[in-house]
Amino acid sequence: MLMIRQAWRNIFRNIRRTVLTCTLIASSLIVIILVDTLINSMTGLMVKGITETIEGEAQIYHSGFRDQYDPELYISDPKSIISKLDSDDEIKTYASRVIVPSMIGSSYNSDGVVLYGVDAEKESNTSRLQSAIIEGDYLSGSDRELLLGRLIAEKLEVGIGDRIVITSSEINTNQMIQELFRVSGIVQFGPKELDEGFAFINLSTAQRIFNIGEGVHQIAIRFNNPELANSPDLDIYKTLPSDTLEVKGWLALQPGLGAMLEMTGLSTLIMGTILFILASLGVVNSIFMSIYERTYELAVSKAIGTRPSGIASLVLLEGLFLALISCFFGIIITFILGIFLQESGLSLGVMEFSGVAFPDNIPVKLTLDQYVNFPFYVVLLTLVAAIYPAIFAARIVPAQAVQKAL
């Protein structure tokens, strides 16, 4: 107890130095928590941008379909899969789709698009299609409806009600087909690739014109708990896959995204390490200064019988207190900033990154484990930083130190 009191009082002997050191440690803590939060929010948005826009959190498709988007690889009888999905508690919604690359033409222009046949009701719960409508109406189920991305609509110079001709080939026979549609709605997702390359019609219409019966190319899935989307323990991953059927979560579907998430995680780690090394140097320096200033006092302590380990413990204890004080204030400040940011979001201007458009206010959310983990590392690293000065102090030779000082 006396040693704890001694250590505590020692760090207030030079208040200015303690304030500076603690400011250094606390700022590192605040910066790293905020950076981590920002990166988490951005990657979270990025993942949501991809999974919630169209792709879903998991997909079921005929083996090999995703390699080339070959329309011949469709699930010809999805009924049993659908009934499984309906009875699975983990699954919130799903949407079946027919996906066929097609030519799209207006009176003015023509271009290639990926034509989606979607189930209007299920799709509206699974993807952003309905909310992406900026003009006209969502699909109602009637045969000649077509939703068009904003950029392709501009290119084709068409508006609501204008005629569109889809040219493609029947899937099994490869016979050429041509169908007439009217633009019923214009959609805008944000990312350029989506807005210039996609067109949507009703699922039943697509199944009829491509002549695939009940067949679908893809079933996109959203889970009740999106965090679990990539967990191999999920029922659908364990029971559904077969020779002809693949079932994959978004991480497997988007390997690039996974790699990017790893990269951002790594960069937080690197940045955190650099920051903490710099802070640690500050800590080492400040503890050394305090030791130099009381060499005589430490020498007397040793002379009267304090063991080297006792001296080292005292110095480590002082390092611990510095870290705890820093974390205390660092956490309070981060908490206040967190409340502020949670309300206002972080404004970085309009950005698009990896095909995901960020809102210009990024919602920021701090989690409990950030308040626990990072301070824990800070305390740990401060103690590590204090080891060297502690050993140095423990090795002070009393006779020399006492003589030098007088």
Added chain:
Amino acid sequence: MSMVIEIENLTRKYGKGIGEVVAINEISLNIEYGEFTAIIGPSGSGKSTLLNLIGGLDKSDSGSVLLAGRDIAKMSGSQMSDFRRDRIGFIFQAYNLIPVLSAEENIEYIMLLQGIPSVKRKERVQEMLFLVGLEGLGHRRPSELSGGQQQRVAVARAMASKPEIILADEPTANLDSKTGMALLDMMRQLNEDQGVTFVFSTHDEMIMKRARRLIHLRDGLVALDERNSNATP
């Protein structure tokens, strides 16, 4: 009479070659329990070096120091720490106390190192403060005490661990002569009443008159070792 310190052919040199200084030169002497001894000599005569060697703060080049019969050269670092803690009391010229601890805490500190239980510690702290005439001032920090009072706390701390011997290196050097004299009188009182063995160094004529034995050092040699039969009371 049994010996608390037995020194034989003790030598301590500093530096090498032309710059070599023989601070202690083949000294042999004994100190008995209950003595009140002054090591005297001009500055640079080797007083501090001798006291440091006796207290195990420094290592000799040759010769031996037996403290309560044990050869201090043969002890490991932490053995030496514990030995100093239990057997030797140290008082330096100044700044003996840990500034962030109160007088009481400074005295308690050494007993804490010894693992003495709390109740006993607190009791003994008050007892020590009384013996050095500082009852009531225990809660003060060193900076709130005068130089003489600080040295008294240092004496109290040195005695608290019940050592075999207290070594004081010029304990009065930083005090005015009246205060220094009072400190010395108090030390001698403790020597007479409590039987505490003191060895202190000084180059002050008035101070050395208080000692019962005077060991004169000159250039690392014992120039004279005399009993001071007419030591001033």
